[in-house]
Amino acid sequence: xxxxxxxxxxxxxxxxxxxxxxxxxxxxxxxxxxxxxxxxxxxxxxxxxxxxxxxxxxxxxxxxxxxxxxxxxxxxxxxxxxxxxxxxxxxxxxxxxxxxxxxxxxxxxxxxxxxxxxxxxxxxxxxxxxxxxxxxxxxxxxxxxxxxxxxxxxxxxxxxxxxxxxxxxxxxxxx
Amino acid sequence: xxxxxxxxxxxxxxxxxxxxxxxxxxxxxxxxxxxxxxxxxxxxxxxxxxxxxxxxxxxxxxxxxxxxxxxxxxxxxxxxxxxxxxxxxxxxxxxxxxxxxxxxxxxxxxxxxxxxxxxxxxxxxxxxxxxxxxxxxxxxxxxxxxxxxxxxxxxxxxxxxxxxxxxxxxxxxxxxxxxxxxxxxxxxxxxxxxxxxxxxxxxxxxxxxxxxxxxxxxxxxxxxxxxxxxxxxxxxxxxxxxxxxxxxxxxxxxxxxxxxxxxxxxxxxxxxxxxxxxxxxxxxxxxxxxxxxxxxxxxxxxxxxxxxxxxxxxxxxxxxxxxxxxxxxxxxxxxxxxxxxxxxxxxxxxxxxxxxxxxxxxxxxxxxxxxxxxxxxxxxxxxxxxxxxxxxxxxxxxxxxxxxxxxxxxxxxxxxxxxxxxxxxxxxxxxxxxxxxxxxxxxxxxxxxxxxxxxxxxxxxxxxxxxxxxxxxxxxxxxxxxxxxxxxxxxxxxxxx
Numbered sequence: 001x002x003x004x005x006x007x008x009x010x011x012x013x014x015x016x017x018x019x020x021x022x023x024x025x026x027x028x029x030x031x032x033x034x035x036x037x038x039x040x041x042x043x044x045x046x047x048x049x050x051x052x053x054x055x056x057x058x059x060x061x062x063x064x065x066x067x068x069x070x071x072x073x074x075x076x077x078x079x080x081x082x083x084x085x086x087x088x089x090x091x092x093x094x095x096x097x098x099x100x101x102x103x104x105x106x107x108x109x110x111x112x113x114x115x116x117x118x119x120x121x122x123x124x125x126x127x128x129x130x131x132x133x134x135x136x137x138x139x140x141x142x143x144x145x146x147x148x149x150x151x152x153x154x155x156x157x158x159x160x161x162x163x164x165x166x167x168x169x170x171x172x173x174x175x
Numbered sequence: 176x177x178x179x180x181x182x183x184x185x186x187x188x189x190x191x192x193x194x195x196x197x198x199x200x201x202x203x204x205x206x207x208x209x210x211x212x213x214x215x216x217x218x219x220x221x222x223x224x225x226x227x228x229x230x231x232x233x234x235x236x237x238x239x240x241x242x243x244x245x246x247x248x249x250x251x252x253x254x255x256x257x258x259x260x261x262x263x264x265x266x267x268x269x270x271x272x273x274x275x276x277x278x279x280x281x282x283x284x285x286x287x288x289x290x291x292x293x294x295x296x297x298x299x300x301x302x303x304x305x306x307x308x309x310x311x312x313x314x315x316x317x318x319x320x321x322x323x324x325x326x327x328x329x330x331x332x333x334x335x336x337x338x339x340x341x342x343x344x345x346x347x348x349x350x351x352x353x354x355x356x357x358x359x360x361x362x363x364x365x366x367x368x369x370x371x372x373x374x375x376x377x378x379x380x381x382x383x384x385x386x387x388x389x390x391x392x393x394x395x396x397x398x399x400x401x402x403x404x405x406x407x408x409x410x411x412x413x414x415x416x417x418x419x420x421x422x423x424x425x426x427x428x429x430x431x432x433x434x435x436x437x438x439x440x441x442x443x444x445x446x447x448x449x450x451x452x453x454x455x456x457x458x459x460x461x462x463x464x465x466x467x468x469x470x471x472x473x474x475x476x477x478x479x480x481x482x483x484x485x486x487x488x489x490x491x492x493x494x495x496x497x498x499x500x501x502x503x504x505x506x507x508x509x510x511x512x513x514x515x516x517x518x519x520x521x522x523x524x525x526x527x528x529x530x531x532x533x534x535x536x537x538x539x540x541x542x543x544x545x546x547x548x549x550x551x552x553x554x555x556x557x558x559x560x561x562x563x564x565x566x567x568x569x570x571x572x573x574x575x576x577x578x579x580x581x582x583x584x585x586x587x588x589x590x591x592x593x594x595x596x597x598x599x600x601x602x603x604x605x606x607x608x609x610x611x612x613x614x615x616x617x618x619x620x621x622x623x624x625x626x627x628x629x630x631x632x633x634x635x636x637x638x639x640x641x642x643x644x645x646x647x648x649x650x651x652x653x654x655x656x657x658x659x660x661x662x663x664x665x666x667x668x669x670x671x672x
Contacts, residue, residue, distance in 0.1 A: 001639070001642065001643040001646055003639050003642065005635055005638075005639070007631045007634070007635055008625065008626075008631075009625055009626050009627065009628045009630075009631040010625050010627070010628065011628055016635065018635065018636075018639045020639050020640055020642075020643040022640075022643055022644065022647060027640060029636050029639065029640070031632070031635075031636075038636060038640075040636070040637070040640055044531060044548075045530045045531025045532075045548070045587050045588075046530065046531065046587070046641075047531065047587070047637075048637050048640065048641070050633045050636055050637050052632075052633070052636075056629060056633070058630065058633045059585070060633055060634055060636075060637035061531065061585070061587050061637075062634070062637050062638040062641045063587070070638040072634035072635075072637055072638055073585070073587070074626065074630040074633050074634050074637075075582065075630070076581065076582040076593070076594075076597060077623070077624065077626050077627075077630045078519075078594065078623045078626075079626040079630055079631055079634035079635075080623075081631070081634060081635060081638060083635075083638050083639065083642060085642070085646075109523075110523060110524060110525065110526070111526055111527070111554060112524075112554060113554070136524040136526060136554050137515070137516075137524040137526055137552075137554055137555075137556070137557070137558040138556075138557065138558070139524050139558075141523060141524065
């Protein structure tokens, strides 16, 4: 499997081409064309004990948090990186970044209960404007519009419980 | 007959009380809302009673359901924990009237300390220092100015009917009095529909230092040193320690003496906490008394070698407390309240299912938690997941151990405030104890530290291998694999809804 990754560390952001070969004898990972054998063992809960050839070890637990974004806990550190398989990376390069932003849906980023809906169909909203208030764990949390637009429909009502990723409002397609 | 104790609470404190019961040979009885049917506090109990839907006002806040649960299970004792009905005098009285034993102070003591004005008056009479303030509302600005000339500036103007920080104004000099008085008055009207305002001395850069007390039916009242609780976010304590890094043995003795006087003035039995505001010049003033066990009680337990919850139960049973008259502190303890919230995202709540959990272990570490691996943090209650406590022979060692414990902890599936604490314990002012209750208002979480090149590479390899394995298993097998962090990064709630 081939991937294109972007990762930021003190030496700056760098793009890396990653190739993973899994075989019964282990894992070979090539970073920018330099292959190395890694000793990688699964740990409970979806993590790995990652052991590099020079003996450096860390417990790393990757979480996919969004389209191509992965967050990895490495020991007590938290690393956020972009990881796209080669096909998606190419498609995205052709379509331009905008293709992934155009969605007209306002979604819940956390589970909660709808406390208030602040916009009605036909309303104009600005990017960053709060459109729904969710209550979770005794706190009120604003859900903001991802872009400027006109509200097409409201998909939830006050009092309703919503899960992560659930559509709260739809915006008219961007002009 | 087996002695049973009903725990009128949930989560971490219910587990804590259940442990004290076991240590004393008492059988713990749990109560649960629909959201808590299989929570840890229920799993650890010998009996459990469902008391209603998830919202607390339909379950944990209903005295009649709790008393009924005690009767049905043959529990003679009732421990309220903290929060919910812990400082509700009517509940304490109802428990007593039902022929049950309330593990806490008498309802009369709860009431006396529950009223701000009554408790202030009682403290004044008992010789406990209170913040100098007017006892009647000011009729005009000249009364405020006269008070300032007598006691000094700055002053804090407050709405007599106020609360929650609304309608308060700081006045730094006599010139500011007329304008501030007019403003405070109009704010008092708009917030509380009552134009009465008064003032008290405003103590700048003050600390929150509280004294643990314990009283029993023989009339003994003992103070168990102080806790430093100045580090607060949105008026919620986040990190506490015992002893305070700034309280000398002489000051401790004076604060303990005042705390004991405060407790005696309301005939206090059981565990309680007298909260003081400590000024930079060493003066201290009574704030309020919490008539219950506190969240941060473990730091006192570690330094004084006592089990406060077990003492509460002994005292409720009419036995004398097993604490000496002059308990001596030993070493230092620090507590971090671990919340299900994401410090790198404005401390947004992060409920969900914990699919990987490793608590720290080893020398000097104590974990009080209400969850295990696989558990879901419900939306309906306080987001505190656990209290991490580190003990050391001195403050430095306790903090070093706390850092180790925070790094050793693994919680996957939800975000927690652990990165916040690691950053906080790197701050020079926190390390030197140079803080006030305002400290965290002016302190922002600096964000996750940039990963080292090594960590970045290990992370990248782990992410790529996780993705490659997933692709392989999708192609190679129709069998669904067990959920992992990778597949269900932000799990939804399922049956909780």
